[in-house]
Amino acid sequence: MGLAKSEMFTDQQNEIALFAKVFGHPARVSILQYLFKINACVCGDLVNEIGLAQPTISQHLKELRHLGLIKGNVEGTSVCYCIHAENWTKMKETMLAFLNQDVAENENCC
Amino acid sequence: MGLAKSEMFTDQQNEIALFAKVFGHPARVSILQYLFKINACVCGDLVNEIGLAQPTISQHLKELRHLGLIKGNVEGTSVCYCIHAENWTKMKETMLAFLNQDVAENENCC
DNA sequence: TTCTTTAATCGTAACATTGCGATTAATTAA
DNA sequence: TTAATTAATCGCAATGTTACGATTAAAGAA
Numbered sequence: 001m002g003l004a005k006s007e008m009f010t011d012q013q014n015e016i017a018l019f020a021k022v023f024g025h026p027a028r029v030s031i032l033q034y035l036f037k038i039n040a041c042v043c044g045d046l047v048n049e050i051g052l053a054q055p056t057i058s059q060h061l062k063e064l065r066h067l068g069l070i071k072g073n074v075e076g077t078s079v080c081y082c083i084h085a086e087n088w089t090k091m092k093e094t095m096l097a098f099l100n101q102d103v104a105e106n107e108n109c110c
Numbered sequence: 111m112g113l114a115k116s117e118m119f120t121d122q123q124n125e126i127a128l129f130a131k132v133f134g135h136p137a138r139v140s141i142l143q144y145l146f147k148i149n150a151c152v153c154g155d156l157v158n159e160i161g162l163a164q165p166t167i168s169q170h171l172k173e174l175r176h177l178g179l180i181k182g183n184v185e186g187t188s189v190c191y192c193i194h195a196e197n198w199t200k201m202k203e204t205m206l207a208f209l210n211q212d213v214a215e216n217e218n219c220c
Numbered sequence: 221t222t223c224t225t226t227a228a229t230c231g232t233a234a235c236a237t238t239g240c241g242a243t244t245a246a247t248t249a250a
Numbered sequence: 251t252t253a254a255t256t257a258a259t260c261g262c263a264a265t266g267t268t269a270c271g272a273t274t275a276a277a278g279a280a
Contacts, residue, residue, distance in 0.1 A: 008161050009136035013143070020133035025238080026119035029126050029208070036211040044256070051118045053240050058258055060238095077247045077256045085213045092209050098139070099202050099209075101146040103195045135268080154226070163270050168228060170268095187226045187277050 016098050019091050022067050027052055028060050032083070035070065041080035067091075126208050129201050132177050137162055138170050142193070145180065151190035177201075 009017075022028055030050055035042060046061070047054050061081060064070045068087040072079045119127075132138055140160055145152060156171070157164050171191060174180045178197040182189045 009140055013136040013139045016139050017134055017136040020130045020139075021135075023130035023208075024127055024134045025131075026123040026127040027238090029123045029130075030119055033123070033208075033211070036213065039213060047257095052238095054257070055241080055259080056239050062258085074246090074257095077254090079257060083213050088213070095205070095209055098133075098143075099205055101143070103146065103149060103193050103198070137268090157227095162268095164227070165229080165271080166269050169270095172228085184227095184277090187224090189227060 012094070015094055018067065019095055022063055022069070025060070027056070028064060031057075031060060031064065032069070035081065035083050041073065041075075041082045043075055043080040044078040046081070122204070125204055128177065129205055132173055132179070135170070137166070138174060141167075141170060141174065142179070145191065145193050151183065151185075151192045153185055153190040154188040156191070 023032075027050060031046060034046070034049055042049075047057050050057055052060075061070065061072070065072055065081075068084055069091060070081050071084045072081045074080075133142075137160060141156060144156070144159055152159075157167050160167055162170075171180065171182070175182060175191075178194055179201060180191050181194045182191045184190075
């Protein structure tokens, strides 16, 4: 059906999946890396930087914004985007808890 | 078009997106967490544990296996799955490098 | 061999994602 | 006001994902 049965999983599992999903496209990874690199509000030149059409970039930015990972400020006719530091840290904690799981040394594996 | 234009991104960006994508569904998050919790090969009871139909679980396991994050050993009529520790560590390094990016203190944000 | 058990694969329906041309909305400049 | 600029939204086509019933494949048990 293409529909994730989110009721059958924990909130934490659904949250991890939501964050991971937004990182699941190289354009969004690229946008985030660029915002980190510039370390300032980026006003407008994302379309030239990434190499996708303007409506496509706008859509990717929307997803990042809705998850709270970036924030956009209207500045004249352009909109300036930057990383939402606080929310990024929160997201990081959730993802790290998942990724830092480790297999114990006693490999009781077949 | 629904097709990610992977040629226009770096190998690293595409790799991050691929890993993230596989974590982008709560069933796969759940499977991985269960394998970590059990810390042993799990032979068969994943279907009962997760709560999705057998072909669905099998499909999710396939994706995890193809990315190298788990390995499956045939044991009689059942197949035993466990975390591929070495590949998990490699994946973790890639993802941590991305997640650990941080905004510097001087907020030159609008 | 036949029956049982277990997991993979097939096929398909329902739904989601991606990309972009065209349009709209909002702001500034002339 | 009108024109120019910029980003969001609309609409749609192409593609991808998810779920599962039905079937198949492979191994062990009777």
